[in-house]
Structure formats: structure tokens, C-alpha cells
Amino acid sequence: MVDIAPVLDALRAQRPLVQNITNFVVMNFSANALLAMGASPAMVHAVDEVEDFVAISASLVVNIGTLDAGWAQSMRLAAAKADALGKPWVLDPVGVGATRFRQQTCADLMRHRPSIIRGNAAEIMTLAGAQGGRSRGVDSLANSADAIDAAQHLARATGCVAVASGEADIVTDGERVATIRGGAEMITLITGTGCSLSAATAAMAAVAPDRFVAAVAACALFKVAAERAAAKAGAPGTLAARFLDALYGVDAGDLAFAASIELA
Amino acid sequence: MVDIAPVLDALRAQRPLVQNITNFVVMNFSANALLAMGASPAMVHAVDEVEDFVAISASLVVNIGTLDAGWAQSMRLAAAKADALGKPWVLDPVGVGATRFRQQTCADLMRHRPSIIRGNAAEIMTLAGAQGGRSRGVDSLANSADAIDAAQHLARATGCVAVASGEADIVTDGERVATIRGGAEMITLITGTGCSLSAATAAMAAVAPDRFVAAVAACALFKVAAERAAAKAGAPGTLAARFLDALYGVDAGDLAFAASIELA
Amino acid sequence: MVDIAPVLDALRAQRPLVQNITNFVVMNFSANALLAMGASPAMVHAVDEVEDFVAISASLVVNIGTLDAGWAQSMRLAAAKADALGKPWVLDPVGVGATRFRQQTCADLMRHRPSIIRGNAAEIMTLAGAQGGRSRGVDSLANSADAIDAAQHLARATGCVAVASGEADIVTDGERVATIRGGAEMITLITGTGCSLSAATAAMAAVAPDRFVAAVAACALFKVAAERAAAKAGAPGTLAARFLDALYGVDAGDLAFAASIELA
Numbered sequence: 104m105v106d107i108a109p110v111l112d113a114l115r116a117q118r119p120l121v122q123n124i125t126n127f128v129v130m131n132f133s134a135n136a137l138l139a140m141g142a143s144p145a146m147v148h149a150v151d152e153v154e155d156f157v158a159i160s161a162s163l164v165v166n167i168g169t170l171d172a173g174w175a176q177s178m179r180l181a182a183a184k185a186d187a188l189g190k191p192w193v194l195d196p197v198g199v200g201a202t203r204f205r206q207q208t209c210a211d212l213m214r215h216r217p218s219i220i221r222g223n224a225a226e227i228m229t230l231a232g233a234q235g236g237r238s239r240g241v242d243s244l245a246n247s248a249d250a251i252d253a254a255q256h257l258a259r260a261t262g263c264v265a266v267a268s269g270e271a272d273i274v275t276d277g278e279r280v281a282t283i284r285g286g287a288e289m290i291t292l293i294t295g296t297g298c299s300l301s302a303a304t305a306a307m308a309a310v311a312p313d314r315f316v317a318a319v320a321a322c323a324l325f326k327v328a329a330e331r332a333a334a335k336a337g338a339p340g341t342l343a344a345r346f347l348d349a350l351y352g353v354d355a356g357d358l359a360f361a362a363s364i365e366l367a
Numbered sequence: 368m369v370d371i372a373p374v375l376d377a378l379r380a381q382r383p384l385v386q387n388i389t390n391f392v393v394m395n396f397s398a399n400a401l402l403a404m405g406a407s408p409a410m411v412h413a414v415d416e417v418e419d420f421v422a423i424s425a426s427l428v429v430n431i432g433t434l435d436a437g438w439a440q441s442m443r444l445a446a447a448k449a450d451a452l453g454k455p456w457v458l459d460p461v462g463v464g465a466t467r468f469r470q471q472t473c474a475d476l477m478r479h480r481p482s483i484i485r486g487n488a489a490e491i492m493t494l495a496g497a498q499g500g501r502s503r504g505v506d507s508l509a510n511s512a513d514a515i516d517a518a519q520h521l522a523r524a525t526g527c528v529a530v531a532s533g534e535a536d537i538v539t540d541g542e543r544v545a546t547i548r549g550g551a552e553m554i555t556l557i558t559g560t561g562c563s564l565s566a567a568t569a570a571m572a573a574v575a576p577d578r579f580v581a582a583v584a585a586c587a588l589f590k591v592a593a594e595r596a597a598a599k600a601g602a603p604g605t606l607a608a609r610f611l612d613a614l615y616g617v618d619a620g621d622l623a624f625a626a627s628i629e630l631a
Numbered sequence: 632m633v634d635i636a637p638v639l640d641a642l643r644a645q646r647p648l649v650q651n652i653t654n655f656v657v658m659n660f661s662a663n664a665l666l667a668m669g670a671s672p673a674m675v676h677a678v679d680e681v682e683d684f685v686a687i688s689a690s691l692v693v694n695i696g697t698l699d700a701g702w703a704q705s706m707r708l709a710a711a712k713a714d715a716l717g718k719p720w721v722l723d724p725v726g727v728g729a730t731r732f733r734q735q736t737c738a739d740l741m742r743h744r745p746s747i748i749r750g751n752a753a754e755i756m757t758l759a760g761a762q763g764g765r766s767r768g769v770d771s772l773a774n775s776a777d778a779i780d781a782a783q784h785l786a787r788a789t790g791c792v793a794v795a796s797g798e799a800d801i802v803t804d805g806e807r808v809a810t811i812r813g814g815a816e817m818i819t820l821i822t823g824t825g826c827s828l829s830a831a832t833a834a835m836a837a838v839a840p841d842r843f844v845a846a847v848a849a850c851a852l853f854k855v856a857a858e859r860a861a862a863k864a865g866a867p868g869t870l871a872a873r874f875l876d877a878l879y880g881v882d883a884g885d886l887a888f889a890a891s892i893e894l895a
Binding site: 127130131134135138139145146148149150151152155156159173190195233344345346347348349351352 | 659660696697699726732733866869870871
Binding site for chain 2: 126127128129130132168169170171172198201202203204205291292294295336337339340341343344367
């Protein structure tokens with residue numbers, strides 16, 4: 104059993120400041136998702152201030168979705184600072200399989216020891232050097248279940264918690280493996296739900312010392328919120344608004360009751 | 368008659384990967400519009416990877432809304448690559464009449480032979496060197512109907528399909544001219560509907576060999592979706608969500624039935 | 632009494648072009664807010680064109696939310712041009728207390744004499760050199776009421792109208808002080824409402840010669856729209872859409888009737 108209810112309660116009690124170096128597409132949605140669930144987001148990326156800002160943040164998420172060389176430099180500086188200060192930081196390796204530039208940037212970032220890596224199955228497999236799973240834009244062609252081995256390999260090799268999200272989410276620290284089920288298929292038609300899950304993971308990691316538990320709590324919250332939203336909206340435009348509503352409305356008791364978490 | 372129903376069916380069957388180099392304002396809305404209608408969006412712009420990404424994409428849209436010198440370089444690289452590979456690419460010349468920098472950037476980009484140019488009437492007139500139509504931000508002061516001559520001139524001079532969208536949309540390859548009517552006036556109060564139409568045009572061009580038909584299909588889908596959305600929402604905030612819902616909900620049969628397309 | 636109804640009427644009659652150099656997180660929401668309330672937004676920031684664009688805009692907002700060194704240069708050029716041309720411009724000093732880079736950038740920008748400075752209480756206090764109010768991301772830890780002295784000091788020292796927004800909004804030109812009440816607490820869970828208020832203030836300043844009145848009108852519109860939105864939506868996702876709806880739906884008569892403005 105993974106005791107996630109106290110994590111959500113702690114999030115809302117502490118309202119941690121979560122620094123986001125993320126992509127242009129999802130900045131607004133990620134910020135709204137963090138606010139709705141109870142965290143305090145900040146999007147700060149300038150080379151001139153990114154280290155100063157890590158110092159006052161509770162956790163950091165680095166998402167390479169719309170990276171370029173300048174942003175990659177900021178990402179490295181921020182990641183290095185988070186590592187040096189022992190603050191949790193989450194890497195979201197968007198589309199890492201698509202280009203050499205993304206592979207190189209992720210390799211550079213992983214030297215700074217991400218606490219958690221959250222991607223789709225193809226991205227996790229790419230990072231693990233596993234076979235199969237070619238990145239197709241930001242979508243995954245592989246089922247998350249196929250990624251368990253890769254995620255465990257990645258977690259063991261790097262000391263991170265690896266999250267391969269998809270129809271089912273896989274979370275592992277190399278030893279423990281949790282599978283979180285639920286959600287709604289239509290949520291994949293809203294851009295930024297994966298990126299926002301990475302941000303949520305950073306928020307949970309700011310308040311939960313066990314990063315495996317933090318990642319499971321974030322995945323469970325998103326699955327439960329997606330289900331609730333899909334019960335109220337049958338198409339992606341209204342679903343996006345309802346999803347934010349549900350992130351706000353789910354309380355710790357709801358979450359513990361509704362989440363489907365299987366430990367292997 | 369323009370047979371657009373098969374284009375929408377092909378889009379949903381193939382889910383083409385559409386690369387967007389677009390402006391910060393509309394990235395989220397464009398990505399969600401592409402997802403809702405059935406395409407697979409990716410926003411990738413770094414000089415270090417933009418050519419690699421064109422190679423794996425089905426089509427490209429280049430939108431100069433929030434350009435700067437660095438982005439303009441990426442746009443040129445991507446456009447040149449798309450041209451070299453024979454992949455369809457769409458130019459959206461946002462506000463081209465407003466500054467010399469935009470005019471120069473568009474002139475540079477047009478050397479790489481855009482397959483389709485989609486703008487408002489003022490933008491199309493500016494590119495065609497036609498008289499009238501001074502750009503006022505991203506709005507058009509000219510009626511789309513005034514732009515038919517300019518669009519035909521632009522299409523003939525450059526070999527592109529020209530789209531002047533507005534109260535009525537004009538699509539022409541220099542010979543054929545289609546006028547697409549319908550929509551809802553209030554849709555102009557949502558930022559990014561024009562930019563998303565350009566993205567939709569790129570998506571359709573990825574699956575339809577005839578780019579005139581592709582552009583007509585995109586315009587028709589947007590007009591029909593706007594009508595449906597406006598029937599459910601009387602103010603711009605909820606209208607935006609309903610518009611995405613309608614892009615998702617309209618099927619090929621609905622589209623063929625509801626679209627108002629006049630061939631001249 | 633502050634006569635704000637004519638300001639809203641003038642906005643809708645004139646549809647002023649408002650140039651925004653703002654942060655990535657809120658660009659879409661700010662543009663949609665400006666469109667909904669009746670202005671014509673443009674987001675333009677390239678060094679190559681920013682001065683040309685100020686020349687054709689009615690007013691300018693400069694928001695440092697996601698600044699970097701390149702953007703800071705554009706901000707300085709635009710602010711200097713607006714000052715030289717006597718056009719109203721609004722500074723939004725997002726998170727100015729958080730890093731030295733933000734403090735320095737704001738100091739540079741203030742040399743170009745912003746017409747209006749709109750921030751939360753902590754940001755206004757930081758700029759005024761007042762005690763208290765440490766910035767925590769983009770949130771304020773201080774109550775707006777605490778900021779009256781700081782806002783008056785800032786207004787007198789710089790010749791601007793200072794706006795410290797929060798649970799109650801404070802507007803002052805150094806002599807007159809208005810407190811605008813109302814709104815809805817949940818609006819703070821939507822990112823970009825403060826930034827959009829700055830944009831709204833620039834829109835109102837484009838049509839109202841008295842910048843104190845312009846700022847009061849913007850604050851009043853936002854408070855009334857938030858109230859109306861909150862009456863229709865109980866969670867932040869749907870609230871955001873309803874807030875845009877309300878910005879569109881409130882007319883000058885509603886505004887004059889519903890606004891709570893106290894002059895001190």
C-alpha cells in the first residue's frame with residue numbers, strides 16, 4: 104500500500120513554490136494545474152537568475168519540449184543547482200527519441216541526477232537504451248506496460264524514480280513498482296497533460312520525502328481527476344476546463360478511495 | 368464541387384505529425400485544435416534540430432506572429448528543408464504589413480516556396496503587393512471578398528495556394544477559386560483561430576495531394592465548427608472550449624452536409 | 632466619484648491597439664482578455680521591430696514575468712519609445728523581489744517613466760523600497776491594504792499611477808487614492824489574472840486621458856467580472872472561461888452600478 108492521502112494534504116497545507124523550466128505550449132496549463140491542485144508555480148528560466156530562483160523554490164521541473172541552445176543552458180544551470188542544494192527536481196524528456204539534439208540535452212541534464220524522470224513509455228525506453236519505442240512527436244507508440252523493464256533499468260542505473268505514464272502509469276524506484284490505472288482516454292487529446300503530470304510530480308516531491316510515494320500520488324491524482332472530468336465532459340475543449348476543476352476538487356479522502364494503485 | 372469529406376476521414380485515419388513553428392500566443396490553442404481535429408502536433412523550433420524534425424514530420428506550418436531574429440533563422444531552415452523534401456508547408460504571415468522586419472522575413476521565407484499561404488485579407492493583399500489593406504495588429508481592416516484578386520495574383524506569382532480568411536474565406540490556386548461561408552462573428556474574439564486555421568491547413572495538406580482541396584477542407588471545418596460552437600456558447604471564453612469540442616465532434620458526413628462552399 | 636462608465640464605452644468604441652511585451656505563461660489569456668473586453672491586442676517583442684510597433688500602438692504593457700536578457704533589451708527599447716512618443720505604458724514588475732536580475736531590470740525600465748505600475752502588494756512595496764512583503768513567486772504575502780503607503784510613495788517619487796492589486800485593489804496617483812473591492816478569492820487560482828489586469832489598464836489608458844481613472848476602471852471591470860464569473864463557476868477551470876465571458880458581457884451601465892470604489 105502506498106499512503107498518498109497525506110501527500111495531497113501536505114501539498115495543500117504547504118503550497119510549495121515549484122519552479123518550472125518548461126515548454127511554451129504548456130506553460131499556461133501547467134501553471135493552472137499546479138494552482139488548481141494546491142501548489143504555487145513560477146516559470147523562470149533566464150540564465151541571469153535561474154540559480155537564484157532554484158535557491159528559493161521547493162522543487163524544480165525541467166521539460167525540454169520547446170528547448171533551444173539557450174534554454175538548454177538554463178536547464179543545466181538549474182539542474183546543477185537543484186542537485187547541489189539537494190532539492191528534488193523532475194526531468195521531462197519530451198520527444199527525446201526524435202532528434203540527436205534532444206538526446207544530447209537529456210544526457211547532459213542527467214549528469215545532474217534528476218530525482219524523478221517522467222515521460223511516456225517511448226521516452227523512458229529511449230533513455231534506458233531499451234529496444235523499441237520510437238518517439239512520434241510527443242506521443243508514445245508503446246504501451247506503458249511494455250516500459251516496466253526499461254523504467255526499472257533507468258531507475259537503477261541513475262538512482263532516480265522513473266515514471267512511464269500512459270494508459271496505465273508505471274512508477275518505480277528500481278525496487279518498488281506501482282501501476283496506476285484509471286483516467287480517460289480522451290485526456291490524450293489535451294496538450295500538456297503529460298507535462299503537467301511532471302509538474303505535479305515536482306509539487307508532490309516538494310512535500311513528500313519518499314519520491315516514489317510522491318510520484319505515485321501525482322499519477323493517482325491525475326488519473327482520478329481525468330475520470331471525474333470525463334464524467335462531465337464529452338469533448339476535449341470542455342474536458343480541459345473540467346480537468347482543472349477536478350484537480351481542485353479532489354480531496355485526500357477522495358483520492359485514497361478512488362485511486363487504483365497496484366504494487367508489484 | 369470540392370470533395371472534402373475524404374480529406375477529414377484521411378486526417379483521422381493517418382493522424383499526421385504536423386510540425387509547428389508558431390507564435391507564443393497560440394501554441395497551446397493550435398496544439399489543442401490539431402489534437403481535437405485528429406492530427407498529431409509538435410512544436411519544435413531550435414536551430415539545432417529543426418531540419419531533423421522536418422524530416423520526420425508530414426507537414427510544417429511557419430507562423431511569424433511573435434518572431435525575432437533567432438526564430439526567423441529557424442523558420443528559414445525549416446522552410447528550406449520542407450521545400451527540399453517536397454513536404455507541404457504553410458506560411459502564416461501574421462501582421463506582415465505592420466513592420467519592415469515582418470515584410471523582410473516573409474520575403475525570405477517565400478523563396479522557399481510555401482505550398483499554402485494563409486492570412487487575413489490585409490496580409491494577403493500586402494504580400495501580393497496589392498493596394499489597400501493596412502495591417503492593424505493581427506486584425507484585418509479589409510473584407511476577404513476584396514482579396515480575391517490579390518489572392519489569385521499571389522497564387523499565380525508564387526505557385527502557392529492562397530487563403531484569405533475572414534467573414535468569408537477565399538481559397539485559390541490561381542485558377543480555381545472557392546468561397547467558404549458560415550462561421551460565427553464572435554470567433555474573432557478568440558485569439559489564435561486564424562493561426563489554428565493555418566495549422567489545420569497544414570494538417571489537411573499532409574493527407575490530401577491537392578492542396579487547394581486541403582485548404583478548402585480546413586476552412587470548411589473551421590466554419591462549421593465555429594457555427595456549432597456559437598450555437599452552444601454566447602461569449603468568448605466558453606466559445607473557445609466549445610470550438611475545440613466541435614473540431615473533435617464534426618465528422619466527415621457532417622462536414623460535407625454543413626459546409627457552404629461556392630466555386631467561382 | 633470616479634466616472635468609469637465612459638472609459639469602458641470609449642474602449643469598445645475605439646478598440647485601441649495594445650502592444651504587449653509580456654510573459655509566455657499569460658500571453659494567450661491576456662490576448663483573450665483584451666479581445667473579450669473590447670481592445671485589440673498585439674504581442675510583439677523583437678528588437679528589430681519593437682520600436683516600429685510602439686509607434687503604431689495606442690499603448691504598451693511591459694511585463695517581466697519570464698524575462699531574459701534579450702527580452703529585457705526589447706522592453707527597454709519599447710519603454711523608451713513609448714516615453715519619447717508620450718504614449719501610455721504600464722509596467723508589471725512580476726516577482727521583482729525574487730532576484731537581483733528582476734530588480735535591476737525594473738530599475739532600468741523605470742528610467743523610461745512608466746505611466747502606470749501594476750503589481751501585487753509585495754511587488755509595489757519592493758519597488759517603493761518599503762519594508763515587508765517578500766515576493767513568493769508571483770504571489771503576494773502582503774495584503775493590498777498594507778501597500779497604500781508604498782503605492783503613494785512610489786507614485787509621488789516617479790510620477791506614475793501605482794496599482795497594488797489584491798483582495799482589494801489600491802490605485803493612487805500620489806494624491807487621490809481609490810480602493811476597489813469585490814471580486815472572488817478563487818480568481819487567484821487562475822494564472823494571469825494579475826498580468827491581464829495590467830494589460831487591461833494599458834487598454835483603458837489608451838482611451839482615458841486621466842490615468843488614475845483608467846486604472847480604476849480596469850480594476851473595477853476585473854472585480855465585477857470576477858464576481859459574475861464566480862457566480863457561475865465553482866472551480867478554477869470553468870471559472871477562467873466564465874471570467875472571459877464576463878469581461879465581454881459587462882457593459883458600462885453594469886460596471887458603474889456594480890463596482891465598489893471608495894475614494895480616500
